[in-house]
Amino acid sequence: MASSLLSTPSQTLAPAPAAARLRAARPAQVLFPRRSRALRVRASVAIEKETPESEPPPTFLREDGQGAGSGSVRERFESMIRRVQGEVCAALEEADGSGARFVEDVWSRPGGGGGISRVLQDGRVFEKAGVNVSVVYGVMPPDAYRAAKGEAGKNGAAEKPGPVPFFAAGISSVLHPKNPFAPTLHFNYRYFETDAPKDAPGAPRSWWFGGGTDLTPSYVIEEDVKHFHSVQKQACDKFDPSFYPKFKKWCDDYFYIKHRNERRGLGGIFFDDLNNYDQEMLLGFATACADSVLPAYLPIIERRKDTPFNEDHKAWQQLRRGRYVEFNLVYDRGTTFGLKTGGRIESILVSLPLTARWEYDHKPEEGTEEWKLLDACMNPKEWL
Template sequence: MTDDFLAEKTQASDWFRSLRDEIVAAFEGLEQSHDTGPLSDAEPGTFEVTETSRASDDGSDAGGGLMSVMRGGRVFEKVGVNVSTVYGTLGERAQAAMAARKGIPGMKDDPRFWASGISLVAHMQNPHAPAVHMNTRMFWTPHASWFGGGSDLNPCIEYAEDTAHFHATQQAHLDPHGADLYPRLKAWADEYFYIPHRKRARGVGGIFMDDHSTGDWEADFALTQDIGRAFLPAYVPLVAARRVMPWDAADKDAQLVHRGLYAEYNLVYDRGTKFGLETGHDANAVLMSLPPLAKWV
């Protein structure tokens, strides 16, 4: 595919891959350094990396990515860090959804698309250590292009100081882009990561944006990068502090019940899950976000 955004696409795709590499290294570092507390005598976890591909209707190259999953580690029970760059044409259902949600004219006449991004979900061994989600992405069509993404914290046992740190770190990374940005993206996350049928949020919030296009691509990309850069300093200190705490059967039970909320949200409401499945991306990669175990009462 050739278009005026070729250089920008390459720049964005390269950034998402470099962020993936940084996060994978940091998470494996947490596994290696966990030498005190529960499961510290277990083997440290490492990521299993698998190439993924998108299935196109005519068998042509439609892109793909890397699915990196760690299971059964000292710290992480299951964590996935995926990157992908996919392209081709949107099917009729995806075209209709895009036109309805974004009001983009001309999709039926020219349904080409290109999308690249990183998606991460971590489910922890220790119930005191919070689960987390993060993704950032760039989406292009011949009619419009935009950025989206964010991150949110999902503890089953809440600590006010953890929530405060997570939000403060994100705000510090967003404030240089405008003082109004963090409050707006925080409110958007509160609305987006809400489970209507449970009448509650799935966690303690974070930041979220979609359809972000101000007309200044460089500024929009810089904001997307800083959303990604905020993730490790917002999250890693929380894991480092909580991974050493003892837990009991009641704590684990609370964790499994909370994971049920996470599974319900991702299967019923999450836009990324719906888009990935509708456009033919690797189902295992799309559903990587689901917890290894969950419980419903």
């Protein structure tokens, strides 16, 4: 996900990296046991083109009786991400302080669902800030579903169920400030459901949550990184003391630029395919995480947005932006999958910085501030 602005079902469909998985067998995992299967699914979920809309609708949910009713998790998750989108955008406009406003693009898909992309570009504080929500309906092909069914077959489900409807909703955001001492932030929270195929009433339905928030500074300012991680930990600890250590490590594992042997940044939390807890508890957890974005990030922006800097600081920030591009285009599941399945390109790629830089064989001198950042990206630390 990373850059993944969940404008397509792809972001949620893509398989999690094996090393980053917590459990041995879960619906989402069984769905994509091998890359070849993921590829087959990919080909089948290439989605309808979006239509621009003039106004955001009250809801993107369909009235199809599949859990869309009042009080359903789908409904409450959509409300939550739309509320958070509004709050984050308002707070960022205020922090930017230039009068620059988020530009909104609303889109829908003929089969139901749609999204709201909001982008603020070239503000005083923010170079580029995208905050997107989307609600997507799709259909999984039967062979992917059969692979997923596994145990379900024992429940007497039909031998060859039809296509499996799925639902995915999420908020995704990347915020790139101008000042080299003000870090980039990414967050993404998403909820996923599959329905039983209509011709296989005994087959299982499933759901899961995914998401995370992570910080990508160009310079290590310990006070900021500690503040950021401690707010993440507070959100986690309210639900389960094992969450922060587990999701902190998952984040370090996920945002890994293998060809550089570097993480993209200094981490945060990341989780995927989470369904082995009470559903209400996890909805509350995802909500608490999304609500932690502003308290985790805004104080850092306020402290760093006017820090004096020189050309060398800016050039180093631009090199790190290049790494951000490398991660998002080469490794990020949501981005790569979204590009290949025909998601809304401008929403997916709003995660890329306004500007980036690649110098041949650039190596910061040992002991410099640039070297310290690189070292922390190569050797993830415990910040708390």
